[in-house]
Amino acid sequence: MSQAKPKRALITGITGQDGSYLAEFLISKGYEVHGIIRRASTFNTERLDHIYLDPHIEDGHLKLHYGDLCDSNSLNRLLDEIKPHEIYNLGAQSHVRVSFDMPIYTADTVAMGALRLLEAAKDYQERTGVNVRYYQASSSEQFGKVVETPQRETTPFYPRSPYACAKVMAHWATVNYRESYGLHASCGILFNHESPRRGETFVTRKITRAVGRIKMGLQKKVYLGNLDSKRDWGYAGDYVKMMWMMLQQEEPDDYVIATNRTISVREFADMAFKHAGLNFEDHVEFDPRYLRPAEVDLLLGDPSKAKEKLGWEPETSVEELAAMMVDADMELAKREKTLRDAGHEMPEFVGHDQ
Numbered sequence: 001m002s003q004a005k006p007k008r009a010l011i012t013g014i015t016g017q018d019g020s021y022l023a024e025f026l027i028s029k030g031y032e033v034h035g036i037i038r039r040a041s042t043f044n045t046e047r048l049d050h051i052y053l054d055p056h057i058e059d060g061h062l063k064l065h066y067g068d069l070c071d072s073n074s075l076n077r078l079l080d081e082i083k084p085h086e087i088y089n090l091g092a093q094s095h096v097r098v099s100f101d102m103p104i105y106t107a108d109t110v111a112m113g114a115l116r117l118l119e120a121a122k123d124y125q126e127r128t129g130v131n132v133r134y135y136q137a138s139s140s141e142q143f144g145k146v147v148e149t150p151q152r153e154t155t156p157f158y159p160r161s162p163y164a165c166a167k168v169m170a171h172w173a174t175v176n177y178r179e180s181y182g183l184h185a186s187c188g189i190l191f192n193h194e195s196p197r198r199g200e201t202f203v204t205r206k207i208t209r210a211v212g213r214i215k216m217g218l219q220k221k222v223y224l225g226n227l228d229s230k231r232d233w234g235y236a237g238d239y240v241k242m243m244w245m246m247l248q249q250e251e252p253d254d255y256v257i258a259t260n261r262t263i264s265v266r267e268f269a270d271m272a273f274k275h276a277g278l279n280f281e282d283h284v285e286f287d288p289r290y291l292r293p294a295e296v297d298l299l300l301g302d303p304s305k306a307k308e309k310l311g312w313e314p315e316t317s318v319e320e321l322a323a324m325m326v327d328a329d330m331e332l333a334k335r336e337k338t339l340r341d342a343g344h345e346m347p348e349f350v351g352h353d354q
Contacts, residue, residue, distance in 0.1 A: 010084040012091030020047035036067040069113030099163035114170035136174040140191040150302040191232040191258035196328035208325040212333030225290030235316035258301020
């Protein structure tokens with residue numbers, strides 16, 4: 001008897017934090033995973049390198065393809081070539097503060113990128129008869145200047161950045177394609193989710209990166225913007241499971257994914273520095289350059305729908321998350337110090353918080 005062929009999943013943004021965790025998770029489920037990467041003069045696949053090196057993962061379970069959310073032709077070509085059963089749209093210009101400096105590019109990748117991919121998925125389904133399932137990475141930033149707390153699936157959006165505005169369009173485009181064309185398309189409204197793989201320009205990773213370097217004597221201060229903004233922080237490794245769970249449901253739907261707990265940037269910094277035996281007040285400085293033109297003061301998600309309908313709950317507390325990130329960045333700082341002490345010139349670490 002011939003063995004059944006594995007399911008095929010296509011992930012945009014596979015080189016990012018969420019993409020790498022999702023790729024790992026899907027491979028553990030037996031999927032053949034395909035990822036879209038943009039052509040660049042430098043490689044940006046370090047978050048995926050360990051998958052290729054893992055002896056327990058058979059060759060061929062992860063394949064990368066050149067493409068771009070700004071290029072409809074490449075998306076159509078890749079769907080015809082890969083023939084995916086599931087599509088996970090995680091690709092974006094995802095830095096909120098940067099979106100104020102690059103609003104048009106942000107809208108093109110986030111909003112129009114989702115629309116191009118939805119259109120490609122619709123056309124592919126109509127052309128082949130394959131019922132492809134689509135996941136859209138929506139964001140808690142869509143709630144912006146919140147009109148109710150906690151925020152749930154029915155809470156009106158009030159975006160406060162070009163990134164959030166673009167995400168709102170991508171979200172409603174996904175709902176529209178679901179209702180207009182019968183596409184099995186779901187949105188995961190994910191609240192802030194972090195990990196040791198978080199980009200170093202995002203505030204949590206900027207903090208834990210600084211903790212490691214300060215502990216190793218490689219720097220003295222870290223400069224942050226609004227210390228009083230509050231966020232609902234979870235672990236990215238927990239959240240990608242929910243992306244998959246949404247696409248396994250008979251009916252598509254939208255879900256808030258959160259921990260139902262919020263703390264300030266100041267409190268996160270405090271717990272991160274304490275984990276390393278440091279006092280954050282000795283090392284954290286305010287810098288107005290990192291303030292946003294329009295701030296989001298409070299985000300707190302209500303994940304009760306995900307718990308009731310899908311049985312999903314976050315497994316990692318924010319304290320465990322901060323400790324995990326500090327421990328990883330401590331090891332990274334130790335390696336940096338070893339190289340510096342050996343006479344290697346190290347690049348200066350400069351971060352920008354979200």
